[in-house]
Amino acid sequence: MPLFTREKANVLILVICQSLFIIAAITVMTLSGVVGYKMSPNPTYATLPIALMMIGTVISTLPASLYMAKVGRRVGFITGALFGGVGGAYLSVLGISHNAFWLFCLGNFLLGVYQGFAMYYRFAAIDVASPGFKSRALSLVMVGGVIAAYLGPWNASALINLIEATPYAGPYLILAIQSVLAIFLLSLLRVPPSGEPEPGSYARPLKTIVKLPSVKVAMIAAAIGYAIMILVMSATPLAMKNVGFDMTVIAHVMQWHVLGMFLPSFFTGSLIKRFGTATILHTGSLLLIGSALTANTGQTLTHFEISLVLLGVGWNFLFIGGSTLLATMHTESERGKVQGSNDLIIFTLVAIGSLMAGKLLFTLGWESLNLLMLSPVFFVIFATQLWVIGNRKKVLNNVL
Numbered sequence: 001m002p003l004f005t006r007e008k009a010n011v012l013i014l015v016i017c018q019s020l021f022i023i024a025a026i027t028v029m030t031l032s033g034v035v036g037y038k039m040s041p042n043p044t045y046a047t048l049p050i051a052l053m054m055i056g057t058v059i060s061t062l063p064a065s066l067y068m069a070k071v072g073r074r075v076g077f078i079t080g081a082l083f084g085g086v087g088g089a090y091l092s093v094l095g096i097s098h099n100a101f102w103l104f105c106l107g108n109f110l111l112g113v114y115q116g117f118a119m120y121y122r123f124a125a126i127d128v129a130s131p132g133f134k135s136r137a138l139s140l141v142m143v144g145g146v147i148a149a150y151l152g153p154w155n156a157s158a159l160i161n162l163i164e165a166t167p168y169a170g171p172y173l174i175l176a177i178q179s180v181l182a183i184f185l186l187s188l189l190r191v192p193p194s195g196e197p198e199p200g201s202y203a204r205p206l207k208t209i210v211k212l213p214s215v216k217v218a219m220i221a222a223a224i225g226y227a228i229m230i231l232v233m234s235a236t237p238l239a240m241k242n243v244g245f246d247m248t249v250i251a252h253v254m255q256w257h258v259l260g261m262f263l264p265s266f267f268t269g270s271l272i273k274r275f276g277t278a279t280i281l282h283t284g285s286l287l288l289i290g291s292a293l294t295a296n297t298g299q300t301l302t303h304f305e306i307s308l309v310l311l312g313v314g315w316n317f318l319f320i321g322g323s324t325l326l327a328t329m330h331t332e333s334e335r336g337k338v339q340g341s342n343d344l345i346i347f348t349l350v351a352i353g354s355l356m357a358g359k360l361l362f363t364l365g366w367e368s369l370n371l372l373m374l375s376p377v378f379f380v381i382f383a384t385q386l387w388v389i390g391n392r393k394k395v396l397n398n399v400l
Contacts, residue, residue, distance in 0.1 A: 006190060010128040011137050013189050014121045017077070018144030019151070020182045021118035022258075024085065024111055024175045026152025028053050029230075030254050031160075032108055033237050033358070034247070035168050039101040044359050049108040050234050051355035056084070056112020057119070057347040064117045065340030073124045077186045080117020084110050085179025092172040107172070114179070116347070123339050126327050128191055145262025152258060153251035160247065203333040206341060215338075217387040218326035221281045223346040224376045225318030228288060231353035232295075232311055233257065235361040235369060236304065242366075243299050253304050260312025268320045277325045281384045284317025288377045295370040307370070318380065 028050060037046035060080075068076030088110030095104025121144075125137040155171045162170025209215055236257070240250045272280050291310035294303060330338040360369045 007128060010189060010191070011125055011140055013185050014125050014128075014141045015144040017081075017118070017182045017185055018121045018141050019147040020178045021081075021085075021115065021121070022145045022148035022262075023152045023155060023178060024089070025053075025115055026148055026254065026258055027156045027171050027175060028108055028111055029233055030153055030156035030237055030251060031168065031171055032104075033234060034241070035096065035104065036101070037238065037241075038168075039096075039099065039104060041101070044362055046238060047234050047354055047358035049105050050357070051351055052105050052109040053112035053115065054230065054347055054351035054354045056088075056109040057116040058112075058344065058351050060084070060113040060116030061119065061343040061347055062340035065120065065335075065343070066337070068117075068120065069335065069337075073120070073127065073191045074186060074189045077117055077121070077124075077189070078183050080114050081179050081182045081186060084112070084114025084117065085182060086176050088112075088114055089172045089176035089179060093166075093169045093176070096169040096172070097166045111175070116343070119343055119347075120339065122323060123327065123335070124189075124191065140265070143262060143265045145258060145265070149255050149258035149262060153254040156254075157247045157251035203331065203337075206337050209330060209334060209338055210341065212329060213387050213390055214325055215329050217281070217383055218322040218329070219342055219345055220322075220383045221284070221318045221380050222322030222326070222342070223349045224380050225284060225288070225315050225322070226346050227349035227353040228373045228376060229261075229311055229315035230350045231357050231360070232291070232370065232373065233308070234354045234357035235366070236308060238358065238361055239299070239366045240304060245301070245304075249301065253301070253308055256305050257308035257312045260309040261316055262312075264313055264316045265320065268316060269324070272321060272324055277321050278384055278388045280317045280321040282381060284314045284321060285377050285381045285384070287311075287314030287317065289374060290314075292370040292373050292377075296367045299366060 032049040032053070033047045036049045037043055040046055040048065064076060064080060067079070088107045090107070091110060092104055092107030095101070095107055122141050125141040128137070155174055159170040159174060160168055163173065210219070233254075236253065237250050240253065245253075268280070287310050291307045291314060294307040294310060297303060326338070326342055357369075360372070364372070
């Protein structure tokens with residue numbers, strides 16, 4: 001098969017698998033807090049299953065990267081979908097059917113392991129793409145979330161009673177089935193040699209790489225943007241429940257949020273090429289500020305919709321901007337440890353954010369929770385601007 005056709009086929013597989021994995025993540029984000037509230041002994045533990053999914057991602061993300069550096073992307077992705085996707089979804093169903101909160105939490109933890117592997121779909125898109133297609137390929141894979149924007153919340157709300165004898169178990173059963181589909185598709189993935197590990201090539205020490213200003217900014221933007229988004233997203237279903245909205249309306253808001261997260265991916269790569277990474281990171285930060293301020297003006301359906309859409313688009317700009325920048329700062333032989341360390345940092349903050357979501361919501365309230373998010377956003381703006389100033393000084397020094 002010609003390279004051009006193989007390249008597009010690989011990206012298409014990753015787009016579909018990205019959609020399937022995000023449906024799983026959105027189902028957990030939308031439904032697991034509600035299920036946790038019903039099953040947990042204390043309402044402040046409602047988001048514990050979501051937090052454990054993120055902890056599963058934290059624990060697995062670096063080992064997943066190093067494992068794939070040895071066995072390749074395809075084998076690694078299949079491993080994650082099998083043990084994390086199929087296994088985690090199945091245990092979640094068992095936990096609900098036996099009213100065992102700990103077993104449900106364990107299932108969500110394993111779904112986090114699935115996510116720990118699947119997060120590398122975006123980097124795999126760069127691996128399988130030609131130089132001129134890399135940023136576009138990454139954005140296309142992220143577009144997989146547009147499909148998930150409809151199917152994820154729909155799965156979490158419309159299929160609650162799929163298994164009549166066990167309400168809320170149906171959506172997790174669907175996750176197990178779609179994980180099997182992902183395994184089949186991933187078996188067809190073909191990563192070219194340039195995208196596989198190069199054991200004999202020189203690799204800089206990790207501490208040398210992470211000291212680079214560009215790497216610091218990439219990690220800060222992606223990690224803080226992701227943590228804020230997950231914290232607010234985890235709290236949203238509970239906040240809406242508290243003011244009287246049902247799951248159908250909550251799913252509607254979550255659909256708009258996820259569209260905000262992934263729909264811009266059609267053009268985020270092009271925007272980065274045209275305006276530069278710094279502009280995209282600044283814009284993403286301003287959108288997160290807009291989200292927090294909107295949340296503080298009211299708790300009507302419109303307020304929730306606008307706030308969550310701004311939250312999603314802001315995350316998109318920070319995450320894709322940071323990921324694209326990071327991908328330019330390491331060699332193939334450095335890929336595993338750099339990408340793994342990056343996602344380890346991201347999901348450590350994400351796990352903390354999701355674990356705190358329920359407690360912050362019930363102790364501070366929806367408005368104060370959102371205002372609390374402004375400080376880390378300002379830090380992203382500050383770090384990005386320092387990076388811009390440093391680059392300008394380098395250019396001036398080279399000219400002079």
